[in-house]
Amino acid sequence: MVSATVGTGTALGAVVVSLLAAPAQATTPAGTPGAGTERVAVAATAAPDDAGLRAILRTARSQGAPGAMARIDDNGTVHRLVEGVDDRATGRTISTNDRFRVGSVTKTFSAVVLLQLVDEGKLKLDKSVNSYLPGLLPDNRITVRHVLSHRSGLYDYTNDMFARTVSGFEAVRNKVFSYRDLVKLSLQKPRTNAPGAAYSYSNTNFVVAGMLIEKLTGHSVGTEYQKRIFTPLSLTNTFYVHPGTLIPGRHANGYLRPDTAGAALVDSTKQTASWAQSAGAIISTPHDLDAFFSALLRGKLMSAAQLTQMTKWTRVNSNTSYGLGLRRRDLSCGISVYGHTGTVQGYYTYAFTTKDGKRSLTALANTSNNTTVLNTMYRTLESAFCGKPATMSAARAADPGAAQGWAPGWAPGWAPEERHEDIAPAITRD
Numbered sequence: 001m002v003s004a005t006v007g008t009g010t011a012l013g014a015v016v017v018s019l020l021a022a023p024a025q026a027t028t029p030a031g032t033p034g035a036g037t038e039r040v041a042v043a044a045t046a047a048p049d050d051a052g053l054r055a056i057l058r059t060a061r062s063q064g065a066p067g068a069m070a071r072i073d074d075n076g077t078v079h080r081l082v083e084g085v086d087d088r089a090t091g092r093t094i095s096t097n098d099r100f101r102v103g104s105v106t107k108t109f110s111a112v113v114l115l116q117l118v119d120e121g122k123l124k125l126d127k128s129v130n131s132y133l134p135g136l137l138p139d140n141r142i143t144v145r146h147v148l149s150h151r152s153g154l155y156d157y158t159n160d161m162f163a164r165t166v167s168g169f170e171a172v173r174n175k176v177f178s179y180r181d182l183v184k185l186s187l188q189k190p191r192t193n194a195p196g197a198a199y200s201y202s203n204t205n206f207v208v209a210g211m212l213i214e215k216l217t218g219h220s221v222g223t224e225y226q227k228r229i230f231t232p233l234s235l236t237n238t239f240y241v242h243p244g245t246l247i248p249g250r251h252a253n254g255y256l257r258p259d260t261a262g263a264a265l266v267d268s269t270k271q272t273a274s275w276a277q278s279a280g281a282i283i284s285t286p287h288d289l290d291a292f293f294s295a296l297l298r299g300k301l302m303s304a305a306q307l308t309q310m311t312k313w314t315r316v317n318s319n320t321s322y323g324l325g326l327r328r329r330d331l332s333c334g335i336s337v338y339g340h341t342g343t344v345q346g347y348y349t350y351a352f353t354t355k356d357g358k359r360s361l362t363a364l365a366n367t368s369n370n371t372t373v374l375n376t377m378y379r380t381l382e383s384a385f386c387g388k389p390a391t392m393s394a395a396r397a398a399d400p401g402a403a404q405g406w407a408p409g410w411a412p413g414w415a416p417e418e419r420h421e422d423i424a425p426a427i428t429r430d
């Protein structure tokens, strides 16, 4: 069951500053601070490829996702595409109004709060974390910037927690962790690198971010998200309910795929998400995530100086870079898009916007632990921002994957490290 609806609004397309100009900055080796090859166009010009998106959502469903959906907000025009169900028990069709667990997209919200605190003179990015949280970390050289850019070297405790998918999940489904519990789990393992020396994605970093928020404001992260982001942007379908286990109102159920082939999907909707908290426990909708990332890139959430800090890039792989709680994806058609991805049990999210914030995409599949679906959903970025494959650049059209509308990195034969952004290899398995 597929539906595509396009709302009315202002004209498609927007001004392109310089589509085919030279890359903004030279490519740098992966894992080191540097820009990669940021695309210089600030806007998407080709219309979103609704038919291509529909095909991608169908493919995700055929690969095991009970449902998949995408919403594009394009300068006032809304595209909504849905495929499959949000509840396997009732067979209800998934809706782009469904709330869901956004996983690590939460990290951008946490980074925004901290950058606002920088604006308020309460935090300095290059100061030691321990100067704010004395004795927390074993190395005084770890700075706030290292944490927000995943360069602290703090081990990701979820590698062990979810080494076995279903039993790992069930062991924490109803558990309530303190931030200190989670940091303690991380510190049982050696650091992955010296402070600042390399990029290594770790949830521990954004647990520390949550601790900084609470220490500097004297309030819970939920209170600060609400006051600083949800309320000012009227994100009325966005929630932080930790340690509550329920998603309020109409929502998509999440279905976790077990490691054992052929075993039944596990309904993972209800959980505390306490293992994630400020690294991944927000609940939202496509409308609200589109509005959030658009506002962020339009400079509505912090000073221009802090947005510049947030968009100082560490290269992750050939088409991905990481700023401060923000990912950048370099697409085949000459634009970069900015946002985050999210994986919590039962939910895969992609939420990205253009540099001018005028076109935003949120795509969701209500399953996880299924790399095939994750890779399929990645292709929604190309359809949303680059349009039909025919509009891709000549260079990319020469790639076998690009010719089929696939994002760079997903065609068969590409190096494995190009196929997945940067989730720890042990975490997501086929």
Ligand code: REX
Pocket (backbone or CB within 6 Å): 102, 103, 104, 105, 158, 162, 163, 164, 165, 166, 168, 203, 256, 276, 279, 280, 340, 341, 342, 343, 344, 345, 346, 347, 368, 369, 370, 422, 423, 426, 427, 428, 429
């Ligand atoms: C936890 C396990 C994955 C998922 C994780 N999620 O670290 C954070 C996140 C919050 O969203 N990160 C991703 C589980 C990478 C992001 O930034 O996009 N996998 C699952 C397993 C594997 O249990 N054994 O797939 O649901």
